[in-house]
Structures are given as C-alpha cells and as structure tokens.
Amino acid sequence: MATRTPISRSIAAHAVLITYTLIALFPVFVIVINSFxxxxxxxxxxxxxxxxxxxxxxxxxxxLKQGDFFQYFLNSMTVxxxxxxxxxxxxxxxxxxxxEYRFKGNLLMGxxxxxxxxxxxxxxxxxxxxxxxxxxxxxxxxxxxLVYTAQGLPLAVFILSEFMRQVSDDLKNAGRIDxxxxxxxxxxxxxxLVRPAMATVAVxxxxxxxxxxxxxxxxxxxxxxxTITLGSxxxxxQFVTNWNAVLAALSLAIVxxxxxYLIFSRQLIRGITAGAVK
Amino acid sequence: MGALTLTxxxxxxxxxxxxxxxxxxxxxGEFCVFVGPSGCGKSTLLRIIAGLEDATGGEIxxxxxxxxxxxxxxxxxxxxxxxxxxxxxxxxxxNMGLALxxxxxxxxxxxxxxxxxxxxxxxGALLDRRPAELSGGQRQRVAIGRAIVRTPKLFxxxxxxxxxxxxxxVQTRIEIARLHRELGATMIYxxxxxxxxxxxxxxxxxxxxxxxxxxxxxxxxxxxxANTFVAGFIGSPQMNFLKSGALGLASDxxxxxPEHLALSRDAGAIPGTVSHVEKLGxxxxxxxxxxxxxxxxxxxxxxxxxxxxxxxxxxPDQARAFHFGADGLRLR
Numbered sequence: 001m002a003t004r005t006p007i008s009r010s011i012a013a014h015a016v017l018i019t020y021t022l023i024a025l026f027p028v029f030v031i032v033i034n035s036f037x038x039x040x041x042x043x044x045x046x047x048x049x050x051x052x053x054x055x056x057x058x059x060x061x062x063x064l065k066q067g068d069f070f071q072y073f074l075n076s077m078t079v080x081x082x083x084x085x086x087x088x089x090x091x092x093x094x095x096x097x098x099x100e101y102r103f104k105g106n107l108l109m110g111x112x113x114x115x116x117x118x119x120x121x122x123x124x125x126x127x128x129x130x131x132x133x134x135x136x137x138x139x140x141x142x143x144x145x146l147v148y149t150a151q152g153l154p155l156a157v158f159i160l161s162e163f164m165r166q167v168s169d170d171l172k173n174a175g176r177i178d179x180x181x182x183x184x185x186x187x188x189x190x191x192x193l194v195r196p197a198m199a200t201v202a203v204x205x206x207x208x209x210x211x212x213x214x215x216x217x218x219x220x221x222x223x224x225x226x227t228i229t230l231g232s233x234x235x236x237x238q239f240v241t242n243w244n245a246v247l248a249a250l251s252l253a254i255v256x257x258x259x260x261y262l263i264f265s266r267q268l269i270r271g272i273t274a275g276a277v278k
Numbered sequence: 279m280g281a282l283t284l285t286x287x288x289x290x291x292x293x294x295x296x297x298x299x300x301x302x303x304x305x306x307g308e309f310c311v312f313v314g315p316s317g318c319g320k321s322t323l324l325r326i327i328a329g330l331e332d333a334t335g336g337e338i339x340x341x342x343x344x345x346x347x348x349x350x351x352x353x354x355x356x357x358x359x360x361x362x363x364x365x366x367x368x369x370x371x372x373n374m375g376l377a378l379x380x381x382x383x384x385x386x387x388x389x390x391x392x393x394x395x396x397x398x399x400x401x402g403a404l405l406d407r408r409p410a411e412l413s414g415g416q417r418q419r420v421a422i423g424r425a426i427v428r429t430p431k432l433f434x435x436x437x438x439x440x441x442x443x444x445x446x447x448v449q450t451r452i453e454i455a456r457l458h459r460e461l462g463a464t465m466i467y468x469x470x471x472x473x474x475x476x477x478x479x480x481x482x483x484x485x486x487x488x489x490x491x492x493x494x495x496x497x498x499x500x501x502x503x504a505n506t507f508v509a510g511f512i513g514s515p516q517m518n519f520l521k522s523g524a525l526g527l528a529s530d531x532x533x534x535x536p537e538h539l540a541l542s543r544d545a546g547a548i549p550g551t552v553s554h555v556e557k558l559g560x561x562x563x564x565x566x567x568x569x570x571x572x573x574x575x576x577x578x579x580x581x582x583x584x585x586x587x588x589x590x591x592x593x594p595d596q597a598r599a600f601h602f603g604a605d606g607l608r609l610r
Contacts (some may be wrong), residue, residue, distance in 0.1 A: 156516030170363035170436075173330050178424075179380035192367060 028254070032141050035247035059244030062235075063252065066245070071224065072231035079141055079227060082210050083148035087205050088184055088198055090149070091156025092164075096186050098157070099164040100172070110161065116154030121147070122214060132219055139222040142170055146216050150207040159204075163197035164190060199264040206264075210257045228253045281306040281326065281464040282432060287336035289322055289488075296322050299336070303467065305482075309458050312468045313475040313511070314485035320468045321436060323485070327466065328357050328434055329407050340431055351380070356425035357434040360415040360441060364409040364424075370396075371405040374424045375578040395426040398457065415446045422454070426461070435467040439474060451477060472512055476500070506606040509533045515563060515575045520548075520594065522601070524570045529601035529609050536563070536577035538598040541584075546591025548576070552584050566590055 033049050034042045041054035048054070063069050098110045121128075128147060129138075137143040167190050175185040191198070216230040232249035235242040280303035281540050297319045304310045312320040325331040325340060329341035329350035338345050356377075364373050374395060375388040383391075396402050399419045409417055418438060424435055435454070439447045454545035455478055458465055469475055475482050476496045484491040484499065484507070492504040496512075503509035509517050513535055520532040525547065540546065541564060564576045564584050574592060584590070601609040 062459035065521075168361055168363060170361045171365070173325075173328070173350075174357070174359060174363040174365075174424075176330065177328060177355065177357050178377040179352045188367065189365065 011126075031247050032251050032254075035244070037244075037250040039239075041269060042247075056244070059242075059246075059248030060252075062242060062245040063248045068223070068232070069228075069231060069249070072226050072228045073252075073256065075141060075225055076210060076227040076229070076253075079144045079148065080206055080257075080260070082141075082145045083152060083209050084206055086149040086201055087143065087152035087156050088202060091153050091201065092160050092191060092194070092198065093186070094153070094157045095160035095164050096190060099161045110157075113157045114154055116150075117158060121151045125214070125218060129218055136240055139220050139225050141220065141225055143219045144215055144225075144227075147219065148209045148212075152201075152209070155204060156201045159201050160194060161199055163194045167193050202264045206260055207257065210253075280304050281308070281341060282466070283337075283339040283342070283363040284323075284327070284472075285337040285339075285340065287323070287326060287338065287429055288334045289319070289326060289331065290334045296488050297333075300485075300488075300490055302483060302490065302493070304464060306464055307462050308568070309455075309465045309467065309478055309480045310464065310483060311475040311479035311481070312483050312485055313470065313472055314491075315511075316470055317487075318485040320485050324357075324434055324436055324466065324468045325382055328355055329353050351377075353432075354428075354430050355432040355434055356428045356430040357436065358418075358421050358425050358438045360437040362409070362414075362421045362441075364417055364420055366409055369406050369408055370401060370412070370420050370423075373409070373420060374427045376425070390475035391427045391429070392423075395423040398426065398460070398510065399423045399453070407425070414442055415450065417585045418442060418450060420452075422457070426457070431464065432595070433463055433465040437469055438467075439469070439471075473514060482512075484511060503533075505529065505602065506533065506602050506607055509602070509608075515577065517600075518571070518574045519602075520571045520574075524595075527601070530604040531602045532594065533602060534594045534598065537576040537579075538595040539574065539576045540593040540595065541566070541576045541578060542591045542593065543588075544591065546593040548574075548592040548594075550590055550592060552588045552590055554586065555584050557581060564590075566592060568592070 004167065034046060036050040036057065036059075037048075037054045038056035038058065041048070041050070041056070050056075069075055094113060098106060098113075132138050132143045137146070171189055171193075172185050181189070211229060212227075213229045213233070216225075216227040220226070221230065228249070232246060232253065235245040235249065279394075282304040284300055284302040287297055287300045288295070289550070293421060293558070300323060312323060314320050323332060326333045329345065329348065333346065340353060340355070351574060365376065368376065371392055374392045378388045378391060392405075393402075396405055399422060401416075401423055403410060404420070406418060409420070412420065417477055421438070437558070439450055442450060451474060454465075454467075458478075467474075467478060481493060482496055482499055483493045486507055492508045496504070499508055499512045503512065505513045506519065510533075511521070515536050517535050518539065520534060522532045523528045525532065548568050548571065550566040552564060553567040553573065554565040556563040556565075559581070560579070562578045562580070562582045562584075564578060566574050566576060568574060576592065602610050
C-alpha cells in the first residue's frame with residue numbers, strides 16, 4: 001500500500017490552494033458585492049458587503065433600461081457558441097487528419113497550423129478590417145465568428161492532434177474492417193474518446209472570445225451587433241463613469257460564460273474511455 | 279488455388295525495409311501461425327493482408343482474387359485485435375452485428391448470426407452489456423464472436439491472447455482451436471509466443487527481419503530446423519548451442535535440446551558447475567556453467583536434487599544433435 005501523505009503536508013497544500021483561490025476570486029467578489037450597492041456606498045467602503053442601508057439595485061436598473069442589453073447578451077452568446085462550434089469541428093477534423101493519415105508534408109502542415117499559437121491575430125487587424133470591408137461583412141456577427149474561428153483553430157489543432165494520437169489504432173482499424181466510413185470512425189469512435197480534450201479546448205477557446213473587446217469594437221460596433229463587453233463600455237466615459245452600471249453589467253456578463261464552463265468541466269472530469277481498450 | 283496467396287510482398291516505411299519479399303500460400307481450412315521476435319514484421323504482414331497497410335510491392339490474393347486495391351471491409355475478412363478494440367458505445371449484440379448492418383443485411387439475418395456466434399462462445403447472458411462492463415477474457419470472446427458473425431473467408435488474429443492472464447490464455451487458446459475445428463475456416467494467427475504457435479498451428483511461418491526463415495508443421499520445425507534461428511526459436515527451454523571444435527567435430531556449432539543432454543555427477547564429455555536449479559515438479563531444469571560452451575540448460579524429468587556450485591558432467595546425445603555451419607544453416 002502506498003504511504004499516506006502526512007497530515008501536515010496535506011494542510012500545507014490546502015493552505016496554498018485556498019490562498020490562491022481567494023486571491024483569484026477577490027476581484028470577482030469585489031465586483032459582485034459592489035454591483036449591489038449605492039454609488040456613495042461603493043466609494044465610502046469598497047470592500048464592505050451590501051447592508052440593508054447600502055443595498056441598491058440602481059446599477060442593474062440602469063443596465064436593463066439603457067441600451068439593449070438582452071440583445072448584447074444574445075450577440076455575445078451567438079458569437080461565442082458559433083465560434084466554439086466551428087473551432088471544435090474544424091480543429092478536430094484537422095487534428096484527425098494530421099494524426100491519422102500519412103501524407104507528404106504532414107509535419108509541415110502541422111507546424112503551419114500550430115504557428116498561429118505564437119503569432120497574435122491582432123497584428124493582422126488592419127488587413128482583417130480591409131478584408132471585411134471588401135466582402136461587406138463589417139457590422140455583422142459573421143465577421144466576428146470568422147475571426148474568432150481563425151484565432152481558436154491553432155491551439156485546438158495542436159492539443160487535439162496530440163490526444164488523437166493516443167486513440168487506439170486497433171479500434172479505428174476494427175471500424176475499417178467492419179465497413180465504417182472514415183467520417184463515422186471520426187464521429188462515432190474517435191470524438192467520444194477525446195471528449196475530455198475537446199472540453200479543455202472549448203474552455204480555452206471560449207473565455208478569450210467572450211471577454212474580447214478589440215474585434216467587436218473594430219469590426220462590429222453597430223448597436224445591433226454589439227457584444228456584452230462592448231455594450232458595457234457605454235457607462236465608462238472620459239470624465240464620468242457610471243460605476244453602478246459598469247459593475248452590474250460585468251456581474252451579469254459572468255453568468256453565461258460560467259454556465260458554459262460548468263457544462264464543459266463536467267466533461268473534463270468524466271472518464272469515458274474505460275472499456276474501449278484493455 | 280489457396281485461400282490466401284502472397285507473391286513477393288514487400289513493404290517499406292520511408293527508407294526502411296520492413297518486409298523483404300514474402301511468398302506464401304495458405305490452404306483452405308488451414309490454421310497458419312506467423313511467429314517471430316518483436317519487430318520481425320509479422321504484424322505488418324497481417325495488416326497488409328487485412329488491407330490496413332498497402333504493400334509496397336507484390337500481390338495479395340484471397341481465394342484467387344487480387345485484393346491489393348480492395349478496401350478492408352470488402353475483402354471478406356475478420357480480424358481480432360490484441361487490445362480487443364470493441365466499440366465502447368455499443369452493446370455486445372451491436373458490436374457483433376455492426377459489420378452485417380454495414381453490409382446492409384436485414385435485421386433477422388443479423389439477429390440469427392449474432393445468436394449463433396453468441397451460442398458458440400457462451401456469450402448469451404452478456405449480449406446487452408457494454409464492453410466496459412466485461413472482464414478481459416469476456417471482451418476477447420466478444421471480439422472473437424464479432425469475427426465469427428461475419429462468416430469471413432479469412433480470420434486474422436493479431437496476438438489475441440497477449441493481454442490475458444496465464445490461466446485465461448490457456449483456456450482461450452483451447453477455445454480458438456475448438457472454433458477452428460468447428461468452423462473449418464482458414465485462420466491466420468500472429469504471435470511472438472512459440473508455445474501458442476506450436477499448440478494451435480497446422481503450419482508455422484517463422485519470420486525474422488522481414489523474411490520467412492522456414493515454414494512447416496510444428497513438429498517438422500521442431501525436429502528438422504533449417505538454421506540456428508529456427509532451432510533456437512522453436513522449443514522451450516531454448517536449444518543449447520555447443521562449440522563443435524571443442525568436441526572434435528567438423529561443423530561450426532552443435533545444437534542440442536535441453537532434454538537431450540545427459541547430466542552426471544561422475545563422468546561425461548563436458549565438465550561444468552551447477553549455476554541454478556529450477557524445480558517445476560514434473561521436470562527439473564538445471565543450468566550448468568561450462569568453461570568452453572557458456573551456460574547450458576539441462577531438462578530432467580521428475581524431481582532431482584542438485585545444489586548450486588556442485589561439479590557435474592554433461593554428455594550430448596549425438597544422435598539427436600543438429601549440426602550447423604558458420605553461416606547458421608543446418609549441415610545435413
């Protein structure tokens with residue numbers, strides 16, 4: 001039997017983890033508590049939790065009244081989910097091709113696809129804008145989905161191809177002998193086995209997209225295509241900032257992405273490869 | 279016309295020659311075992327027959343029809359893998375029936391074939407379970423059942439017993455032998471274990487470094503090996519190789535099986551000391567260190583008491599010995 005970890009070490013490890021968790025959650029905590037306070041209370045004592053006296057929903061009221069926040073949410077959600085879908089679909093297919101088939105230039109193609117990890121897509125902003133203007137996609141959600149799909153693909157291909165190399169060759173070959181098409185092998189045999197990796201990629205892809213301000217500002221600043229991060233900016237002025245509204249908008253913006261994260265993290269944990277081989 | 283004919287098959291991975299020209303004909307109903315050390319190309323050869331790898335050169339024919347360009351699913355073969363390779367999302371019944379479903383058979387035919395195969399392998403109670411709910415031995419039986427359901431022209435086994443424990447391996451080995459008798463099908467079986475090869479095969483193909491060293495019935499290889507490699511590979515414990523010069527013989531080396539070396543405390547041709555003794559009950563293996571020939575194995579039947587470092591003498595039974603030349607080939 002393995003020796004048990006001494007209790008002191010276990011306490012130390014937990015202390016470190018708990019400290020880190022507190023540090024990481026502190027800004028979020030401050031945003032959420034202050035979003036429920038009156039403007040005066042925010043500035044008087046920013047770290048206090050709302051009391052009966054200081055409790056005020058004026059921020060949320062402003063957010064819901066001013067601007068079309070529901071539309072902004074919908075836009076953010078549409079862009080994030082659509083980009084995620086395309087990143088996972090094309091990323092997984094490219095990864096399968098790279099890991100499964102031997103062809104000339106396989107290694108070069110893999111390197112080329114992974115190169116995007118190191119080059120920030122924002123360097124190409126001007127060219128992207130020109131491209132979108134030329135193709136008439138400015139102020140459409142399609143423009144954002146295209147850009148985010150391109151942005152997410154390199155990492156997705158890189159991570160997924162590593163995982164797909166680990167899927168048993170025997171299983172794929174059994175499928176081929178039984179007459180399954182390559183598409184069915186990919187969708188019914190390989191994809192379910194790399195679900196934890198897909199969830200990892202989904203989380204890594206989703207958060208920068210949801211939080212992005214740059215591309216919505218440049219490619220789709222129109223009222224009907226604004227995303228939630230861009231929409232929140234109306235409350236930040238050069239001279240006056242409506243802190244109640246900003247904090248309320250940010251608090252609300254956390255919710256959908258958290259729901260998505262919870263969905264994917266269940267997949268991260270679930271071990272589903274048991275029984276396939278060995 | 280054989281069930282399978284290989285004509286000058288070659289395979290290269292990049293610049294590496296893995297298969298260097300294999301010719302082979304497997305007769306209908308034959309149980310043919312490919313055996314050899316790891317890396318000898320036996321699994322690659324099986325994958326070429328299955329169509330999972332393309333041969334670089336040569337022709338593969340199943341029942342006289344050239345199949346080089348035919349997809350694996352259309353070759354009318356079935357394969358059993360070392361890692362079972364069951365579909366994790368399907369029940370045992372669907373795992374076994376998938377190939378027929380893909381081939382467009384109707385439900386009644388599939389159910390009939392599945393039930394018949396399940397009956398042969400005593401899988402009836404497991405049909406609605408998923409692979410994750412089965413033990414290793416059960417999974418391999420399902421994988422064999424999946425092969426039977428297709429009634430293929432050729433059964434291919436790729437080291438199917440390697441993941442099973444010793445007791446289950448013997449049991450499954452007997453089951454495969456029984457299935458071969460009942461189905462009368464042509465089977466090709468790849469293994470690195472010469473015991474499996476000896477017990478199952480009608481004919482053994484010994485491979486080394488992409489070449490066929492010798493083919494023949496198990497006892498033919500055992501009693502009549504063509505070279506030192508086959509002599510050393512077939513038979514357990516391994517054959518001893520003595521230096522012929524030291525014994526006053528003309529050949530380069532003298533091959534003698536452990537059971538054909540006489541062990542004596544008093545007198546004999548080769549002096550040595552006992553280095554290790556293994557008592558197995560029915561037989562006793564004595565490892566003897568000699569100055570000229572190195573470590574030799576002696577197999578004695580029954581129980582014998584020898585102690586380590588004891589001085590002993592060995593005498594080879596010249597009538598049962600094999601003579602080999604400097605190139606490793608048998609001198610006849």
